[in-house]
Amino acid sequence: MVRLSKPVIAFATSSVAHKLPSLPLGTILIDSPEFQSMITTPPSYEPNRVVKVAQSNTAAILYSSGTTGRVKGVELTHRNFISLIAGFYFNRRESEDDAPRPVSLFPLPLFHVFGFFMLIRAASMSETLVLMERFDFEGMLRAVEKYKVTYMPVSPPLVLVLAKSDLVTKYDLSSLRLLGCGGAPLGKEVSEKFAVRFPGIEIVQGYGLTETSGGATRMVELDESKRHGSVGRISEMMEAKIVDPGTGEALPPGQQGELWLRGPTTMKGYVGDDEATSTTLDPEGWLKTGDLCYFDSDGFLYIVDRLKELIKYKAYQVPPAELEHLLQSNPEIADAAVVPSTQNILHWDVLLF
Incomplete structure (x- = not known):
C-alpha cells in the first residue's frame, strides 16, 4: 500500500506508529499532547497563498483486490466526490428538512469504501457522527441509546x-429509523425477521465498488x-448494462451477465498499474465489475455472484450463491458456504454450519 500511494506523511496512534516505514515528513501521533494542542489552537492562515485543485486531481487512494486479482490502489478524484455529494443532496428527502438532524453510527471500517462513502455523506450533509474505536x-x-x-x-x-x-x-432503540445495508445482498428471510422485530425501522440496500467511489445503485x-434480494435501482448520473461475458453483447432485462457501469463517480484508474486499468476500464469508459447480475423489468438490480466463482457443470454455469441459498433454506442449517476445493481445483466443497 505504501509502495502504491507513495505517502510523504502519516497520521497514527502511538501504539501502531512503529509499524510504519520512514517517510519524508515523518509520522504525526494523533494521541500526542502536541497534536491535541494543535486542534485547540486557532489556526494562522497565509492570506496570499492560493492552492489550485483540479477536479481531475487525486483526492484519495483506497485499496481493493480490484474486480479480480491482487491488491490495487484505486485512484479516486475530486470530481468523483463532487458527484457523490451532488447525489446525496439530490436524494435528500423533503421530510428530512423539518426532521431533527440525523445522528449516524458506523459499525464498519472507514478504510473500506462503504465506510468511506458514508463518512463523506455525514460530513457533506452536516450530520452528527458517532464512532466506535472497536466494534462491540x-x-x-x-x-x-445514549446518542439517539x-x-x-x-x-x-x-x-x-x-x-x-x-x-x-x-436497550432503548426507538430513535433508530433507518439501516443502510451493503456489502452483500440481504436475503428475504433476514429482512422479514428484522421487520417483525423492528417494524419501525426501514432497511434500504445499495451496491457499489471501490472503483465507483461506493455508490452505484440505491433504494x-x-x-x-x-x-427483497434487490440492491435497488441505478444511481443518479450512472449508466449500466448487462453484458454477455462471452460475446460482449448487451443483454435485455431478466438475463444474467456481467454488470458494466459508467459515470462520474468511476475511478481514474489503478495507481501504477496501467495493465489492470485497461483491463477493467474499456476505451468508452465502461467499468467491468466482474459481478454476475441482472435487471428486472422495473430497473431493479439483482446480484447473482462473482463471475470468477461460477461452477461449470455439463456446460451449465452454476453460481455458488444459488447453492448456498438453497442450502440455507433448510431450517436445520444455520449457514452454508460453497467454496473451491483445496484438494482439486475442478471440485467444490460445501461447508455447513
Missing part, C-alpha cells in the same frame, strides 16, 4: 444478529426497500 455489539446498542442514533450503515450479518439477539431488549423510497 452491546457497545453499539449502548451508543444507539437515527440511522446506521450495516452489513447483512449485523441485520441478522439484530433480528435474533436477546440483548436488543435491554430511495419505502416501496423500493420491499424489493
Whole structure:
C-alpha cells in the first residue's frame, strides 16, 4: 500500500506508529499532547497563498483486490466526490428538512469504501457522527441509546444478529429509523425477521465498488426497500448494462451477465498499474465489475455472484450463491458456504454450519 500511494506523511496512534516505514515528513501521533494542542489552537492562515485543485486531481487512494486479482490502489478524484455529494443532496428527502438532524453510527471500517462513502455523506450533509474505536455489539446498542442514533450503515450479518439477539431488549432503540445495508445482498428471510422485530425501522440496500467511489445503485423510497434480494435501482448520473461475458453483447432485462457501469463517480484508474486499468476500464469508459447480475423489468438490480466463482457443470454455469441459498433454506442449517476445493481445483466443497 505504501509502495502504491507513495505517502510523504502519516497520521497514527502511538501504539501502531512503529509499524510504519520512514517517510519524508515523518509520522504525526494523533494521541500526542502536541497534536491535541494543535486542534485547540486557532489556526494562522497565509492570506496570499492560493492552492489550485483540479477536479481531475487525486483526492484519495483506497485499496481493493480490484474486480479480480491482487491488491490495487484505486485512484479516486475530486470530481468523483463532487458527484457523490451532488447525489446525496439530490436524494435528500423533503421530510428530512423539518426532521431533527440525523445522528449516524458506523459499525464498519472507514478504510473500506462503504465506510468511506458514508463518512463523506455525514460530513457533506452536516450530520452528527458517532464512532466506535472497536466494534462491540452491546457497545453499539449502548451508543444507539445514549446518542439517539437515527440511522446506521450495516452489513447483512449485523441485520441478522439484530433480528435474533436477546440483548436488543435491554436497550432503548426507538430513535433508530433507518439501516443502510451493503456489502452483500440481504436475503428475504433476514429482512422479514428484522421487520417483525423492528417494524419501525426501514432497511434500504445499495451496491457499489471501490472503483465507483461506493455508490452505484440505491433504494430511495419505502416501496423500493420491499424489493427483497434487490440492491435497488441505478444511481443518479450512472449508466449500466448487462453484458454477455462471452460475446460482449448487451443483454435485455431478466438475463444474467456481467454488470458494466459508467459515470462520474468511476475511478481514474489503478495507481501504477496501467495493465489492470485497461483491463477493467474499456476505451468508452465502461467499468467491468466482474459481478454476475441482472435487471428486472422495473430497473431493479439483482446480484447473482462473482463471475470468477461460477461452477461449470455439463456446460451449465452454476453460481455458488444459488447453492448456498438453497442450502440455507433448510431450517436445520444455520449457514452454508460453497467454496473451491483445496484438494482439486475442478471440485467444490460445501461447508455447513
